[in-house]
Amino acid sequence: MTDRPVLAINIGGVRLAAAAVDSGGRVSAAVRLATPTGPVVDAEVLWRTVLALIDQVRVRSGERDFAGVGVGCGGPMQWPAGEVSPLHLPAWRNFPLRKRLQEEFPHVPVRVHNDAICVAVGEHWRGAGRGVHNVLGVVVSAGVGGGLILDGRLVNGSSGNAGHLGHVIVDSGGPPCSCGGRGCLEAYVSGPVLVQWAASQGWRIGGTVRELAVDAERGHPVAQAAIRRAGDALGVAIASVTNLCDLDVVALGGDFSTSFPLLFGPLEEAFSRHVWATYARQVRIVPAELGQEAGLVGAAALVLAGDKYWSVD
Amino acid sequence: MTDRPVLAINIGGVRLAAAAVDSGGRVSAAVRLATPTGPVVDAEVLWRTVLALIDQVRVRSGERDFAGVGVGCGGPMQWPAGEVSPLHLPAWRNFPLRKRLQEEFPHVPVRVHNDAICVAVGEHWRGAGRGVHNVLGVVVSAGVGGGLILDGRLVNGSSGNAGHLGHVIVDSGGPPCSCGGRGCLEAYVSGPVLVQWAASQGWRIGGTVRELAVDAERGHPVAQAAIRRAGDALGVAIASVTNLCDLDVVALGGDFSTSFPLLFGPLEEAFSRHVWATYARQVRIVPAELGQEAGLVGAAALVLAGDKYWSVD
Numbered sequence: 001m002t003d004r005p006v007l008a009i010n011i012g013g014v015r016l017a018a019a020a021v022d023s024g025g026r027v028s029a030a031v032r033l034a035t036p037t038g039p040v041v042d043a044e045v046l047w048r049t050v051l052a053l054i055d056q057v058r059v060r061s062g063e064r065d066f067a068g069v070g071v072g073c074g075g076p077m078q079w080p081a082g083e084v085s086p087l088h089l090p091a092w093r094n095f096p097l098r099k100r101l102q103e104e105f106p107h108v109p110v111r112v113h114n115d116a117i118c119v120a121v122g123e124h125w126r127g128a129g130r131g132v133h134n135v136l137g138v139v140v141s142a143g144v145g146g147g148l149i150l151d152g153r154l155v156n157g158s159s160g161n162a163g164h165l166g167h168v169i170v171d172s173g174g175p176p177c178s179c180g181g182r183g184c185l186e187a188y189v190s191g192p193v194l195v196q197w198a199a200s201q202g203w204r205i206g207g208t209v210r211e212l213a214v215d216a217e218r219g220h221p222v223a224q225a226a227i228r229r230a231g232d233a234l235g236v237a238i239a240s241v242t243n244l245c246d247l248d249v250v251a252l253g254g255d256f257s258t259s260f261p262l263l264f265g266p267l268e269e270a271f272s273r274h275v276w277a278t279y280a281r282q283v284r285i286v287p288a289e290l291g292q293e294a295g296l297v298g299a300a301a302l303v304l305a306g307d308k309y310w311s312v313d
Numbered sequence: 314m315t316d317r318p319v320l321a322i323n324i325g326g327v328r329l330a331a332a333a334v335d336s337g338g339r340v341s342a343a344v345r346l347a348t349p350t351g352p353v354v355d356a357e358v359l360w361r362t363v364l365a366l367i368d369q370v371r372v373r374s375g376e377r378d379f380a381g382v383g384v385g386c387g388g389p390m391q392w393p394a395g396e397v398s399p400l401h402l403p404a405w406r407n408f409p410l411r412k413r414l415q416e417e418f419p420h421v422p423v424r425v426h427n428d429a430i431c432v433a434v435g436e437h438w439r440g441a442g443r444g445v446h447n448v449l450g451v452v453v454s455a456g457v458g459g460g461l462i463l464d465g466r467l468v469n470g471s472s473g474n475a476g477h478l479g480h481v482i483v484d485s486g487g488p489p490c491s492c493g494g495r496g497c498l499e500a501y502v503s504g505p506v507l508v509q510w511a512a513s514q515g516w517r518i519g520g521t522v523r524e525l526a527v528d529a530e531r532g533h534p535v536a537q538a539a540i541r542r543a544g545d546a547l548g549v550a551i552a553s554v555t556n557l558c559d560l561d562v563v564a565l566g567g568d569f570s571t572s573f574p575l576l577f578g579p580l581e582e583a584f585s586r587h588v589w590a591t592y593a594r595q596v597r598i599v600p601a602e603l604g605q606e607a608g609l610v611g612a613a614a615l616v617l618a619g620d621k622y623w624s625v626d
Contacts, residue, residue, distance in 0.1 A: 076591075076592075132471075133471065134470050134471045134475075148557075148558075150463065150468045150469075150470060150475065151466070151468055151469055151470070151624055153464070153466075155463045155464055155468070155558070156463075156464055156559070157447050157463060157464070157558055157559020157560065157592075158445075158446065158447045158559045158560065158561045158592065158595070158596075159559055159592045160559070161559040161590070161592045161593075162447075162463065162557070162558050162559040163557070164556060164557060164559070164590075165557065166556075167553075167556035167557075167587075167588075167589075167590065167593075168553045168556060168557050169482075169483070169549055169552060169553045169556075169587055170482070170485055171484050171485050171486060171496075172483055172484050172545075172546075172549040172583070172587065173484060179589040179590065180589035181552075181586065181587045181588065181589055182586065182587065183484075183587075184556075184587075232485075233485075236482055236485040239482060239494075240480075240481045240482045240553060241557065243477060243479075243480035243481060243482075243497075244461075244475070244476070244477060244478065244480075244481050244554060244557075245461075245468070245470055245475050246469070246470020246471045246472055246473070246474040246475040246477070247470065247471060248471045270485070273494060273495065274480075274482055274485065274494045274495065274496075274497075275480075275494070276480075276492040276493035276494055277474070277477075277480065277492065278389075279389075279470075279471065279472040279474045280474075280480075282471070311464055
């Protein structure tokens with residue numbers, strides 16, 4: 001454990017964020033920025049934006065020498081090489097993010113992982129999953145991502161994609177999924193699918209998932225049915241993973257947090273219908289605790305608690 | 314690594330087995346016995362049978378001092394305490410198997426795990442999954458068990474039940490499962506379910522799963538349909554786990570091995586329908602290689618390669 005903070009960076013299609021994170025998981029000097037988009041944003045423009053963000057954290061924190069750099073970035077990526085091709089950042093295709101950052105910070109570890117995995121790691125290290133050894137972190141946004149901590153260690157899988165909950169199958173004969181398959185969790189739960197389904201049932205055409213959440217809270221029956229349908233599918237997928245992985249905690253985060261009161265009932269009902277083994281019924285399904293800081297805390301943990309969250313180099 | 318062999322024991326509802334296993338995974342002095350059943354078989358009778366089996370391995374191998382004892386036993390059990398209550402061995406309920414064996418072998422490690430997990434470990438250590446880091450071992454018999462090796466280490470989960478494939482959900486609205494749920498893999502694939510489904514479609518009443526396999530090989534259309542249905546469900550469940558866990562190899566073993574030529578086609582078709590991510594399509598689905606020795610080899614590996622397969626004590 002070190003006294004110097006780690007520089008943590010999150011790179012998403014909507015927002016960039018960076019901050020200093022100390023060994024207690026405390027976030028300071030956080031800077032957030034809308035992700036630049038449009039035709040003039042090429043790979044280097046985006047990279048310079050990241051550098052500018054880092055400079056701001058340096059200024060705000062007064063820190064010159066970070067103990068390391070941890071990054072959560074949208075997938076897919078070549079992992080652990082950290083060559084990123086984020087689905088929602090077309091400017092970067094095979095962009096050597098880890099290598100570039102290592103050149104900026106030549107004397108400390110630089111580690112890059114999937115953004116949803118960083119959220120799961122953050123929740124395990126300092127959030128809703130702290131103190132237990134088997135955690136599924138779920139992030140619902142444009143898709144459904146996640147991360148798996150089993151036996152106290154982050155599971156990476158063959159190419160760093162383990163924990164990706166979105167294509168666990170809810171119903172093998174279910175609706176087509178954007179992946180090419182059928183009945184995946186993402187075919188029921190992603191933002192675009194939710195608003196599309198609601199529109200097909202008579203809700204407004206072209207509404208956003210945030211508007212859907214607001215309408216559901218206000219009692220709009222179609223909006224509520226959409227959230228219930230998502231909760232049901234999440235419950236089934238989480239049941240499968242709980243039966244398979246013998247979890248302690250499932251931490252649920254992402255864009256839907258305002259809809260959680262509506263989501264949790266159907267989720268827990270579906271879960272209870274499908275989970276019967278004593279070991280599996282003991283899992284706790286809870287909201288994530290760290291909010292928008294989870295990804296930064298988890299990215300920092302790749303460096304600050306590498307024994308648990310970083311098994312390669 | 315030691316030069317002395319490990320004593321490996323498998324305890325199942327149908328058969329007991331024990332052998333000496335060396336650090337290369339070579340099995341010698343193997344002894345197999347039908348599991349004693351009936352009203353006179355109480356906990357102590359069963360225990361004395363195990364002791365007799367051990368004596369025979371000692372005599373056949375000429376070995377007095379084993380380097381340790383590894384045991385695969387039918388579940389459920391309290392793990393890692395090794396208090397076993399095997400579903401198909403009613404004589405043992407909370408039987409302190411690990412403690413009893415430790416009393417017999419006071420100076421060496423004694424380790425007990427689920428029998429299907431031992432098969433998966435064996436296949437990773439010396440079988441179809443050797444040389445890769447992410448393996449799902451599947452055992453189809455009375456139920457569908459399994460074990461998960463991820464990032465090169467056996468995953469145990471909160472209570473030692475991780476890898477249990479049988480209650481991964483194939484179809485949330487599917488047929489009822491003996492667990493109380495719906496549409497679990499075991500609701501399509503276990504031996505009893507297969508013969509029951511075949512009988513409902515016009516195959517003989519009261520046939521065994523072995524007879525079903527033989528009839529399917531001979532071209533009986535209902536028997537073949539039953540195997541295809543099982544293959545399809547296995548393909549969906551394996552697809553879910555591959556998408557979630559980013560596997561390298563799935564090794565398939567168990568009672569159905571004679572039906573594998575019939576099973577693999579539908580399995581691979583269903584898998585291909587549900588797996589689209591580049592990382593997931595690279596998995597190899599293969600028959601297990603170690604046959605009935607897998608469980609003994611894996612039980613021995615709990616001791617001989619404890620750094621990978623035994624993370625507790």
